[in-house]
Structure formats: C-alpha cells, structure tokens
Amino acid sequence: xxxxxxxxxxxxxxxxxxLPAEDHxxxxxxxxxxxxxxxxxPLAVQSGVVWGPGNPGNVGVVAGxxxxxxxxxxxxxxxxxxxxxxxxxxxxxxxxAITAASSTTFRRGRLGVRIHDLANGGTKDEWTIxxxxxxxxxxxxxAVLPAIPTDSTWFELRQFAVDNAxxxxxxxxxxxxxxxxxxxPVEATDAVAGAYVGQYRDHPTLGLQRWDGAAWKxxxxxxxxxxxxxxxxxxxxxxxxxxxxxxxxxxxxAGWARNGTLITVPRxxxxxxxxxxxxxxxxxxxxxxxxxxNGASVGxxxxxxxxxxxxxxxxxxxVPILAGQTVQLSCYQASGGPLNTSAFQFHAPTYLDLxxxxxxx
Numbered sequence: 001x002x003x004x005x006x007x008x009x010x011x012x013x014x015x016x017x018x019l020p021a022e023d024h025x026x027x028x029x030x031x032x033x034x035x036x037x038x039x040x041x042p043l044a045v046q047s048g049v050v051w052g053p054g055n056p057g058n059v060g061v062v063a064g065x066x067x068x069x070x071x072x073x074x075x076x077x078x079x080x081x082x083x084x085x086x087x088x089x090x091x092x093x094x095x096x097a098i099t100a101a102s103s104t105t106f107r108r109g110r111l112g113v114r115i116h117d118l119a120n121g122g123t124k125d126e127w128t129i130x131x132x133x134x135x136x137x138x139x140x141x142x143a144v145l146p147a148i149p150t151d152s153t154w155f156e157l158r159q160f161a162v163d164n165a166x167x168x169x170x171x172x173x174x175x176x177x178x179x180x181x182x183x184x185p186v187e188a189t190d191a192v193a194g195a196y197v198g199q200y201r202d203h204p205t206l207g208l209q210r211w212d213g214a215a216w217k218x219x220x221x222x223x224x225x226x227x228x229x230x231x232x233x234x235x236x237x238x239x240x241x242x243x244x245x246x247x248x249x250x251x252x253x254a255g256w257a258r259n260g261t262l263i264t265v266p267r268x269x270x271x272x273x274x275x276x277x278x279x280x281x282x283x284x285x286x287x288x289x290x291x292x293x294n295g296a297s298v299g300x301x302x303x304x305x306x307x308x309x310x311x312x313x314x315x316x317x318x319v320p321i322l323a324g325q326t327v328q329l330s331c332y333q334a335s336g337g338p339l340n341t342s343a344f345q346f347h348a349p350t351y352l353d354l355x356x357x358x359x360x361x
Contacts, residue, residue, distance in 0.1 A: 047085075047155055049073040059111065059158045061168045065097040066111065068129055068157065073113060075155040079121055086115050086153065088127050096129055100166040101136035108143045108161045108171075109133045115153040122152060129157075183208070223253035223267050223356040230344040232280065235331045237338060242292075242328040243277070243350060253356070255323070262326040263352065268360050273300060274316030274353040275329045278342040281311065287333040289313055294325050312348055320360050327354060 049071045060067045073088045101107045110132040116122040137143040140163060148154045159172030184201040186192075194201070194211025201209050201216060209216040227245035235241050242261030255266025265271065273291050290301030302315035321327065329352045333339045341350050 047074060047076045049155075049157070059170060061170060062095070064099070064166075065095055066158075066160070066168065066170070068094045068096055068111070073155065075113060075115060075153060077115070077117065078153045079117060086117075086127070088113055088115070088155075090129070094129055096131055098131055098160060098162055098168050100162050100164055101133070103164050105136035105138060106140040106143045106161070106163050107134050107136045108145050108159065110146060110148070110154075110156055111158045111160060112154055112156040114149065115155070117153065221253060223251075223256065223265065223354070225249075225251040225253075225256050225263075225354050227258060227263060227352045228344065229341060229350040232343050233341040233350065234338050235333050235341065237336055238332070238334055240290075240330045240332045242330045243341070243352070245352065249351075259326075261328050261330075263328070263354065264324060264326050265321050265354065265356075266323060267356055268323045269321070270318055270357045270360065271321050271327075272316065272318050272353075272355040272357055273327065274314070275351065276312065276314040276348065277329070277331055277350050278312045278348045280340040280342045285334045285336070287313075287331065287335075287339070289315060289329070289331050291317070291319070292328045292330055293319060293321055295328070311342070316353075318357065322360070327352070 058069055058071075060069070068090065070092060071090050075086045075088060077086060096111065098109065098111075112130060112132075114128045114130045116124050116126045116128075118125050132146045132149070134144045134146040140161065143161065145159060148156075156172070158170050161169045161171060163169075184199065186201050186203055188204050190201075190203075194213075194216065197211060197213045199211040201211070203209055203216070206216075206218065209218055211217075226249040228247040228249050229243055229245050230247050233243055244261050245258060245263070248256075248258055253266055255264075257264035275289070275291065277289050279287065286303055288301065288303045290297050292298065298317075298319045300315065300317040300319060302313050331341075342348070344350075
C-alpha cells in the first residue's frame with residue numbers, strides 16, 4: 001500500500017491569518033461541476049486524474065500486481081456536504097500487489113485512492129493507493145465487488161478480477177481526465193486571447209471556439225462530407241438503384257467510409273442530408289430519388305417533373321443517423337429502358353452532402 005502525508009492546511013479559526021481546515025478544503029483547484037438540480041452541492045467539483053507523460057496505459061498489469069503510473073488527481077471530498085477538492089500527486093510508478101484468495105477460488109476488487117481527513121471524521125491526514133477485495137467465490141461469475149468505504153473519500157482508479165492462479169484482469173473504466181481548464185464562458189465583446197493552444201470558449205453568438213495560438217477558431221471537429229459521382233451511372237428501368245459515388249470531395253472528422261453505394265457515418269446524431277442527381281437526358285416518364293438509411297427510405301426524396309426538359313433535381317432534409325449506419329442516395333426511373341446520369345465535366349454533379357448537426361437526444 002502506497003501512502004503519502006496529505007498537504008492539507010491545519011489550524012483553527014481563532015489563529016490569526018490561518019484558515020480553518022474546513023475552509024481550506026473549499027479551494028477551487030478542480031473543475032466546477034455546476035448543477036441546478038434540487039439538493040445539488042454548488043461547491044462540488046469534478047473528480048478526475050491527469051496521468052503523467054509517457055504513460056498512456058495508466059494502470060498496467062505486471063507479475064504479482066499492477067503498476068500505477070504517475071498522476072495528479074483532483075478528488076472531490078464525499079465525507080461532508082461542504083467538503084471541497086483534495087489535490088493528490090504521485091510522482092513515480094507505484095507497484096501495488098494483487099493476489100489470489102486461494103488456488104481454488106476467485107475474487108474481484110477495487111484499486112483506488114483513499115483520502116483520510118482529520119477534519120471530517122478521519123484519524124489522520126493522509127492519502128493512500130489501496131486495494132479492496134471482495135469475498136472469495138468458487139467461480140469467477142459468483143465473485144462480487146467489495147463495498148466502497150464510508151469512513152473516508154474513495155476515488156476509484158480501476159476495478160479488477162483475479163482468478164485462482166493469480167491472473168489479473170483489469171475491468172471498469174479509467175477515471176475521467178481533467179485538463180488545465182474547462183470551457184471558458186465569454187461575453188460577445190470579449191477580445192482576450194486564449195491562455196494555451198487547445199483551450200475552448202463558449203461564445204454567445206459564435207458558439208464553441210478553439211484557441212489555435214493566434215486566434216479563436218470555430219470548432220471544426222464535427223463530421224461533414226461530400227461525395228460525388230463523376231462518371232456516367234446507368235440506372236435500370238423500374239428498379240431502385242443506389243448511386244455509386246466514385247469521388248470523396250472531402251470528409252472531415254475521422255471514421256467516414258465509402259463502400260460502393262453505401263456511405264458509413266462516423267458519429268451518431270442529427271444530420272443534414274442533401275443530394276442532387278443530374279440526368280443525361282430528360283424523359284417524359286417519371287424519375288424519382290430518395291435517401292435511405294440502412295437500406296430503408298427515411299422520407300427524404302423528390303420526384304422529377306414529367307416534362308421532357310427536366311434533367312436535374314436537388315433535395316434534402318434532416319434525419320437522425322447512428323454511428324456505423326449507412327446512407328445511400330437511390331434513384332428510380334420508368335422510361336422503359338436504362339437511363340444514364342450525366343458525367344460531371346459536362347453537367348452539374350450528382351452528389352451527396354452529409355453534415356452532423358447535433359447529438360441524438
């Protein structure tokens with residue numbers, strides 16, 4: 001068990017120029033966690049950990065236990081309604097032993113930081129990296145996690161399972177990370193430069209912006225893409241046919257995929273979907289167009305006029321799409337024989353635009 005003396009100020013309110021220990025614990029060093037919910041604590045902050053450089057694994061399994069890499073944590077106290085955030089720093093790789101209960105049993109456990117606080121019912125001012133074990137069980141499926149301590153503040157780093165041979169499997173989630181600051185709220189007339197590259201601000205009219213070292217720029221991480229058909233595409237008679245896009249004009253945001261007629265979206269959300277089809281020749285009989293998600297029409301489409309001069313159409317709308325689902329622009333025509341779309345260099349393009357707007361509620 002790794003332990004460190006906590007760097008908490010002590011003192012009493014009667015001592016001149018000294019803060020009571022409780023007041024010191026109301027510091028603002030963590031991220032604010034604002035909430036208007038009834039009973040919410042307006043003094044609470046978001047607990048989280050920043051792992052040291054060069055240690056992306058955070059916690060790694062080694063022989064006989066785990067290595068906990070260097071970290072700095074801001075941990076919200078849980079022993080009192082007015083308790084603030086505790087700052088904890090571990091400046092070296094710490095080995096923590098994890099052992100099997102026996103050669104015939106299995107168990108689960110918690111790995112975390114435990115904060116003891118004299119001002120809130122503790123017996124000392126100290127923080128420790130500890131392992132808590134659940135009861136041993138005859139099978140892995142029967143093993144349960146131990147209870148979280150109530151006599152101190154507990155901040156969980158990882159959960160784990162250990163089998164009868166001592167093999168360790170890390171489970172659960174890595175704690176939230178905290179950075180040098182949250183999103184900065186500003187007034188419309190605010191002209192102050194950012195403090196560091198990557199800082200974000202929330203502007204009342206311009207929305208979310210990122211500081212690039214020289215200027216505030218609109219957040220460009222949302223997915224947006226355009227796909228185009230440059231070659232002639234033959235649409236058979238009386239059959240819905242997907243357009244095979246042969247050019248990705250642009251695809252911003254990782255995860256877009258173009259596979260034949262299908263476009264895979266990278267992120268769940270509401271998308272503005274807009275498409276256009278340019279026909280090589282007009283025809284008196286109808287030509288129809290629609291957007292499909294995972295092979296089903298979503299009610300976004302348009303039919304061409306019956307007039308012989310109509311050679312192009314554009315249409316669009318907003319539709320919810322989940323990450324990994326596919327989008328297709330399909331056409332139908334009833335001329336009695338095949339009809340071709342136009343080649344891009346001679347006419348307006350046949351294309352499909354997709355723009356992510358917001359998360360699915």
